[in-house]
Amino acid sequence: MCVKHMRSSSIIVFLWATIALGMAIGSDPCGSSENEIAVIPILGKCSPFKNTSSHVRTWDESVMDMASNDPLRIQYLFSLDASFRKKPVSAAPIASGQNFNIGNYIVRVRLGTPSQLFFMVLDTSTDEAWVPCTGCTGCYSSTYYSPQASTSYGGSLPCYAPRCAQARGAQPCSSSNSNACTFNQSYAGSTFSATLVQDSLKLGLETLPSYAFGCINSVSGESIPDQGLLGLGRGSLSLISQSWSFYSGVFSYCLPSFKSPYFSGSLKLGPTGQPRRIRTTPLLRSPRRPSLYYVNLTGVTVGRVQVPLPTEYLTFDPYKGSGTIIDSGTVITRFVEPVYNAIRDEFRKQVKGPFGSIGGFDTCFVKTYETLAPSIKFRFTGLDVTLPYENILIHSSNRAVACLAMAAAPNNVNSVLNVIANYQQQNLRILFDTVNNRVGIARELCN
Numbered sequence: 001m002c003v004k005h006m007r008s009s010s011i012i013v014f015l016w017a018t019i020a021l022g023m024a025i026g027s028d029p030c031g032s033s034e035n036e037i038a039v040i041p042i043l044g045k046c047s048p049f050k051n052t053s054s055h056v057r058t059w060d061e062s063v064m065d066m067a068s069n070d071p072l073r074i075q076y077l078f079s080l081d082a083s084f085r086k087k088p089v090s091a092a093p094i095a096s097g098q099n100f101n102i103g104n105y106i107v108r109v110r111l112g113t114p115s116q117l118f119f120m121v122l123d124t125s126t127d128e129a130w131v132p133c134t135g136c137t138g139c140y141s142s143t144y145y146s147p148q149a150s151t152s153y154g155g156s157l158p159c160y161a162p163r164c165a166q167a168r169g170a171q172p173c174s175s176s177n178s179n180a181c182t183f184n185q186s187y188a189g190s191t192f193s194a195t196l197v198q199d200s201l202k203l204g205l206e207t208l209p210s211y212a213f214g215c216i217n218s219v220s221g222e223s224i225p226d227q228g229l230l231g232l233g234r235g236s237l238s239l240i241s242q243s244w245s246f247y248s249g250v251f252s253y254c255l256p257s258f259k260s261p262y263f264s265g266s267l268k269l270g271p272t273g274q275p276r277r278i279r280t281t282p283l284l285r286s287p288r289r290p291s292l293y294y295v296n297l298t299g300v301t302v303g304r305v306q307v308p309l310p311t312e313y314l315t316f317d318p319y320k321g322s323g324t325i326i327d328s329g330t331v332i333t334r335f336v337e338p339v340y341n342a343i344r345d346e347f348r349k350q351v352k353g354p355f356g357s358i359g360g361f362d363t364c365f366v367k368t369y370e371t372l373a374p375s376i377k378f379r380f381t382g383l384d385v386t387l388p389y390e391n392i393l394i395h396s397s398n399r400a401v402a403c404l405a406m407a408a409a410p411n412n413v414n415s416v417l418n419v420i421a422n423y424q425q426q427n428l429r430i431l432f433d434t435v436n437n438r439v440g441i442a443r444e445l446c447n
Contacts, residue, residue: 070330070331070332070334070360070407070410070421105121105122105253105255105328105422106119106120106121106122106225106227107119107120107122107203107230107267108120109201109202109203109230110201110202110203111131111145111150111199111200111201111202111211111213112145112146112147112149112150112151112152112153112199112200113150113151113152113200114149114150114151115202116143116145116146116149116150117143118131118143118145118227118228119226119227120225120227120228120229120230121225121228121229121230121329122229122230122232122267122328123229123230123231123232123233123328123329124232124233124293124326124327124328124329124432125233125291125292125293125325125327125328125329126229126231126232126233126238126291126329127166127168127231127233127234127235127236127237127238127241127291128167128168128183128185128213128214128229128231128237128238129201129211129213129214129228129229129230129231129237129239130185130192130194130213130214130215130216130228130229131144131145131213131214131215131216131227131228132144132145132216132219132224132227132228133145133146133147133195133215133216133217134146134147134148135217136216136217136218136219137217137218137219138218138219138220138221139216139218139219139224140219140222140224140226141224141226141227142226142227143226143227145215145228147197147199147215150199150200152199152200152209153197153198153199154197154198154199154210155197155198156180156181156195156196156197156198156215157180157181157196157197157198157212158179158180158181159171159172159173159174159179159180159181159182160173160179161181163181163196163212163236163237164181164183164196166235166236166237167181167183167196167214167237168183168185169183169184169185170182170183170196171183171184180195180196181195181196182194182195182196182217183196183214187223187224187225187229188221188223188224189221189223190219190220190221190222190223190224191219191220191221192216192217192218192219192220192224193216193217193218194214194215194216194217195214195215195217196212196213196214196215197212197213197214197215198210198211198212198213199211199213201213203239203243203269204267204269206243206246206247206269208242208243208246211242212237212242216228231291232251232328233291233292234285234290234291234292234293234434235290235291238291240432240434243269246269246270247269247270247271248270248271248435249433249434249435250269250270250271250274250431250432250433250434250435251267251268251269251270251431251432252267252268252274252275252429252430252431252432252440253265253266253267253268253328253429253430254266254427254428254429254430254444254446255328255422255425255426255427255428255430255446256426256427256446257390257426257427257446258423258426264446265446266446271433274431275429275431275440275442275444277442278429278431278440278441278442279382279383279440279441279442280382280383280431280433280438280439280440280441281295281296281380281381281382281383281438281439281440281441282295282296282381282382282437282438282439283295283432283433283434283437283438283439284296284316284318284323284437285318285437286316286317286318286319286321286323287318287319288318288319288320288321289321292325292327293325293326293327293432293439294316294323294324294325295323295324295325295326295380295381295420295439296316296323296324296380296381297314297323297324297378297379297380297418297420298314298379298380298381299314299379300339300343300376300377300378300379301375301376301377301379302343302346302347302350302374302375302376302377303346303350303374303375304374305346305350307342307343307346308342309338309339309342309343310338310339310342313335313336313338313339313416313418314339314418317416320416321416321417322416322417323416323417323418324417324418324419324420325417325418325419325420326420326425326430326439327419327420327421327422328422328425329422330419330421330422331421331422331423332360332405332406332407332421332423332424333405333406333407333418333419333420333421333423333424334406334407334408334409334410334417334418334419334421335406335407335408335409335418336408336409336415336416336417336418337408337409337411339418340406340407340408340409341408343376343406344362344363344404344406347363347373347374347376347404348363350372350373350374351365351369351372351373351374352369352372353365353369356401358396358401358403360407361394361403361404361405361407362407363403363404364396364401364402364403364404365401365402365403366400366401366402367395367400367401367402369402370393370402373389373392373393373402375387375389375392376392378420378424383441385428385441387424388426388427388428388443390426390427391405391423391424391425391426391427392404392405393405394423405423405424406424426446427443427444427445427446428441428442428443428444429441429442429443429444
């Protein structure tokens with residue numbers, strides 16, 4: 001996606017990996033501490049992509065706009081089915097079911113030697129990393145990765161290498177690709193072709209040698225993220241898997257609120273510096289969608305009422321890929337429709353309305369009723385999470401109307417997933433421990 005499109009989504013928040021070399025941490029308000037990677041919103045003073053247009057959009061306007069694209073994200077999550085990968089892959093791009101909106105959080109990454117700086121979309125439900133490369137046909141990027149400029153460039157992986165087979169959309173060996181590993185994917189209405197290459201990757205204080213990522217050669221469409229994507233999923237090509245010797249399969253993040261352009265959160269990699277006292281719930285794995293972070297959602301409480309939910313829509317089934325996931329790329333939490341309807345109806349009963357709709361939000365009411373809005377608690381196995389008040393409601397641009405910041409999964413998707421999205425994760429520390437198979441959640445102000 002080009003810069004002008006990134007500016008139009010003004011709530012996109014940036015995860016900063018480290019301060020520039022030679023800059024004192026104590027004197028840099030935008031910098032990182034020794035153990036944390038700072039997060040700043042795109043509207044903040046520290047952002048290199050601040051909105052400079054004459055019309056400055058409010059955070060709530062931007063949230064509503066981005067949430068309207070969540071159905072594309074849900075389609076993508078549903079498409080992460082390992083059974084699809086068993087089918088022969090043609091030279092054509094992967095199916096458009098992978099289309100989804102650009103991720104809301106971006107990590108600062110340095111590739112190669114000397115380092116080349118990129119702001120890459122951070123996605124917990126994707127494995128591969130990819131960036132636009134010099135000579136790319138159809139790319140609309142402000143920054144390109146140049147293999148020729150890097151002394152640590154390790155070349156392309158061969159098409160017969162085990163890592164090549166792990167890439168989604170990997171192409172079979174043929175004389176036309178000179179035995180280099182290539183893969184085709186689709187993203188937000190665009191399609192692209194990339195070569196799987198190796199080079200050093202620096203994130204935070206560590207440099208990962210011989211990191212495998214996609215070097216994009218050609219793009220059809222204009223919605224590819226401007227400077228690429230970094231996957232934090234559970235697959236073999238993800239950051240977590242490739243950095244196992246550094247971070248031992250453990251990471252956490254705290255996402256800042258969209259409301260304040262000055263709040264900053266953090267991404268923590270590895271077991272060091274993680275909260276010692278944090279309640280956890282089991283981390284589950286589905287062989288059907290192995291990249292996703294599943295948890296067992298057992299119920300939802302609205303106010304003091306435990307909502308009666310149809311358990312067949314909550315139950316985790318590893319072979320069907322159904323259940324509940326935690327995802328950084330979806331904006332608004334989406335429940336399978338019968339589950340959402342039950343939660344919404346209880347919320348309406350306690351607020352009492354009248355109610356209207358704004359965009360994809362169907363439970364909006366005048367702000368004078370806001371004091372009646374009940375709390376919402378997610379119940380997981382061994383862990384209850386009461387949402388911060390600001391994670392429950394979203395306001396219209398003039399703040400005269402408030403809406404329940406949740407929605408049903410789109411009707412045009414045969415989805416069996418409930419998705420706990422980033423709006424409901426803000427100002428919470430989310431810990432992923434893939435060694436001990438647990439997810440921890442605790443309240444934390446991301447400043």
